[in-house]
Amino acid sequence: MKELRKCPFCGGEAKAKTVLNKSKHCNVGFIFEIVCTECGTTYPKQYGIDLKLQEDLSITIVGEDKREEAINDWNNRVSSY
Numbered sequence: 437m438k439e440l441r442k443c444p445f446c447g448g449e450a451k452a453k454t455v456l457n458k459s460k461h462c463n464v465g466f467i468f469e470i471v472c473t474e475c476g477t478t479y480p481k482q483y484g485i486d487l488k489l490q491e492d493l494s495i496t497i498v499g500e501d502k503r504e505e506a507i508n509d510w511n512n513r514v515s516s517y
């Protein structure tokens with residue numbers, strides 16, 4: 437997986453921040469956004485990921501997985517940095 441680039445405004449570290457935990461029973465889901473840990477700049481979009489603990493104990497993506505899209509959005513915004 438690609439890495440998030442630094443914030444275009446302050447050069448700070450960008451991280452995923454969980455906005456909502458939509459887990460229930462064995463399905464786990466999160467809504468997250470990308471936020472700069474220094475200045476708090478937040479990309480104006482929210483993303484989702486859905487996971488499940490399988491019977492063989494592996495963890496797999498069962499629904500949407502917007503991590504890549506979130507990284508691309510953030511990095512494209514700051515491509516000049």
Ligand SMILES: [Zn+2]
Nearest residue numbers: 443446472475
């Ligand atoms: Zn920043």
